Every structure is written in structure tokens, then in C-alpha cells.
Amino acid sequence: MKRYWVVGGEYSDTTFTRFAPGKDEVRVGPFGSYEEAQKAWSGRAWATVDDAHSRYSILTEEVGAAAPTRYWVVGGEYADSTFTVPAAGKTLERLGPFATAEEAQKAWSGRAWATVDDAMCRYRIEIEQTAGNG
Structure with missing residues (x-):
């Protein structure tokens, strides 16, 4: 079984490798389908569309056997x-x-x-x- 997460947040610069000072990773979910996660991702992306330092992506987690x-x-x-x-x-x-x-x-x-x-x-x-x- 798979679960999907929307992760990201505000980064220190547009290399998107380190979060901005005082900011932590945002993790939303889990979602039962990729489509549900994509809707949540879209909401986060649009909410931060004017912030060049914000980015979100979808991660997949396999639940059960490794x-x-x-x-x-x-x-x-x-x-x-x-x-x-x-x-x-x-x-x-x-x-x-x-x-x-x-x-x-x-x-x-x-x-x-x-x-x-x-x-x-x-x-x-x-x-x-x-x-x-x-």
C-alpha cells in the first residue's frame, strides 16, 4: 500500500537545498492516492506562487514490506x-x-x-x- 505526502516549504534560496532560517519542512498528508496529493500540492503551490523561495513536491511512502x-x-x-x-x-x-x-x-x-x-x-x-x- 502506498501513501503520498506533500513536502516542502520556504527555502533560503532558489537552489532549494536548505530551509530559510527559522523555517522547517512542511509535510501535509498522508493521502491515499497520488491524485489527492496532487490536489494538495497544487493548493500549496498556488498559495506560495509569488514566493520564489517556496517549493513543494510529492513523496511516496510504501507501507508494509520494505x-x-x-x-x-x-x-x-x-x-x-x-x-x-x-x-x-x-x-x-x-x-x-x-x-x-x-x-x-x-x-x-x-x-x-x-x-x-x-x-x-x-x-x-x-x-x-x-x-x-x-
Whole structure:
């Protein structure tokens, strides 16, 4: 069984590697389906659309028997440079899962380089963190 979480928050800069001083990770969920989590993610993304330092993503947790960590490449063409809403008539690609970060990095690099001249395209790697919570 899978559970989905929306995680993120306000970061110190647009590398999205460290949370802003005094800020902690926000974790919303769990949700029983990816679609439910995506709705919650959309709400968080729109609520912080004017804050370039805020970012949220969806993580997946495997409940029950331990499962390996998997990696996904997610992205595509966005409506604007906030990279929160897909362009009209477009849906985000979800490539994977990949068993290793290196495999995901290679796939991400291929998609990123294929769209390097399109300022409205962006791809990211999402980690599907699984845990055996029996």
C-alpha cells in the first residue's frame, strides 16, 4: 500500500537545498492516492506562487514490506516561469521509476538538454521514499 505526502516549504534560496532560517519542512498528508496529493500540492503551490523561495513536491511512502527507494523525473512545459502549472493543454511527464539516483540523473539530463532552448520547460528528480511501516 502506498501513501503520498506533500513536502516542502520556504527555502533560503532558489537552489532549494536548505530551509530559510527559522523555517522547517512542511509535510501535509498522508493521502491515499497520488491524485489527492496532487490536489494538495497544487493548493500549496498556488498559495506560495509569488514566493520564489517556496517549493513543494510529492513523496511516496510504501507501507508494509520494505521497498527500495525509487526515483522519478517529472516535468515538461509550464504556463509561466513560476513552474507551478503546466502549459495550457499539457500534462507533466513522469518518467521512471529509476532504481538509482544515477539512472534518474541520466534521464533528467536527457530531458533537460532536449528542452534547453525552451525557457518554459523544467524537469526535476523526485525521490519516492519508501518505508516498511508494517
